[in-house]
Amino acid sequence: MKYENNLDFALVQDERDILRAYRSQYLFPKHENLDMLYFTGNSLGLQPVGVREALIQECDDWAKYGVEGHFLAKHPWYSYHEDLAEPSARIVGALIHEVVVMNQLTVNLNLLLISFYQPQGKRRKILFETKPFPSDQYAFASHAKLHGLNPDDVLVEMQPRNGEVTLRNEDILAKIEELGDELALVCFGAVNYFTGQFFDLKSITEKAHQVGALAGFDLAHAAGNVPLRLHDWEVDFACWCTYKYLNSGPGSVGGVYIHDSHVRNKELLRLAGWWGNNKKTRFEMKPDFDPMITAEAWSMSNAPVFSMAVHRAALVLFAEVGMYELRNKSVQLTGYLEFILAEVQKETGQKMQILTPKEADSRGCQLSIVVEGSDKSLVAELFRQGVIVDWREPNVIRMAPVPMYNSYEDVYQFGVKFTQILKKRIGKS
């Protein structure tokens, strides 16, 4: 697409956008009675309109039925999580029985590491990407300690080449090869939260398997953002949160994927609870754990219905739109933001650097931008002008035009405001 920096162009693109109707399915924060320009769906997705009613439904059913709501509620609580597996599986490219919705992201990562990080002999290293989300690194370190190992000996953070900020796939594969029989697990953020780099999960998984290691991914910034085919790529496990691109509310329930070959293995070590037990005998309350042969075997507790009600309402929109259409729009819209940023640089003379890779295959919708010589006050000024982006120390602005609800006009208007702000700042200095 040939982009133009004018309002007419943006409006024509919005007119042609087959997802344009979905914008009105989300609630935007307001600035002077107008929708804000919201670009932080990578951090907390907007509230779908249907959420309020979904929550009221559960409140009403609880009032009406009490404990009988487990079976009599409109969406019976006993099996509440089961309906969420199918729409979630579509988003991450999994078979339905490979997915379970439960707990929250870091809790799930820790649970999965119990099963999939089992160091033995010299095979005990965990390879992860440069600048991982700290929570993931804390989890890796705690599992090293759980096995009596020193985290400094087993945690391997993959570094970029000198002068580069993102990783080259060929270097990742070479690193896996080099670690060889010392490597127990590769566990990357599939889309890195800081740079927005989307890794090639297929080749990383393949290479990990070649050297006898497992491959798991944190999909916090990938689920609902980029196309995934976890099952076909033979990824061993993955987990994600649902409050970022999946718009399911602050701290909402998380998702887990475990490959078919593992869910069938009843001997696999895991932390067990009654909700993972064979449904037929669950209420016989027997002392021996009999795991289900689905990813549900990892779930320990009964469904947290209120956060799942929000997630359910949010997933309805993904089921309607599908990842294919979302991705098509996403590639175009993020390309437009990249173009607009170049225009802003031209107009203001302000130097900027985009840390996120240029190739569409290597990123989702987020761009991570360094505005030379700026600090946090730039983001605060944008906020005062009705624009929400986020700031990550030491000097990075992250922003994500989300295809589900952001428009070309949003991106265009951002460019106008950003130009004004930068001109004023440069004038002052």
Ligand SMILES: *Cc1c(COP(=O)(O)O)cnc(C)c1O
């Ligand atoms: C957002 C995010 C988290 C947050 O973890 P919670 O357990 O949901 O608080 C963890 N890891 C990554 C990579 C993230 O992007």
